[in-house]
């Protein structure tokens with residue numbers, strides 16, 4: 001896996017966290033108003049992107065360990 005991708009995925013994950021943290025209380029406050037649906041749609045997209053980038057960050061240590069073992073053989 002290229003090194004720049006590692007850095008950018010971490011950066012994307014970090015910057016996605018900020019609007020997500022803002023949107024969660026906003027969604028609670030706007031309960032039962034028309035704006036609530038729009039906020040929910042944004043949150044779904046942000047959460048999905050966070051889950052995908054987060055999962056990548058999670059498997060990264062195992063991935064590099066596995067690659068090291070493979071290269072030593």
Ligand code: HEM
Pocket residue numbers: 010013014016017018020021050051052053054055057058059
């Ligand atoms: C399925 C969901 C998620 C997974 C699997 C996940 C996974 C991870 C992993 C593995 C890391 C790296 C930790 C490390 O290097 O020690 C990380 C960092 C981080 N996560 Fe998540 N995460 C998820 C969702 C979220 C959410 C919902 C937020 C906040 C709204 C969030 C905010 C952050 C932040 C701020 C960092 C630190 C990034 C940095 O500065 O390098 N994550 N996450």
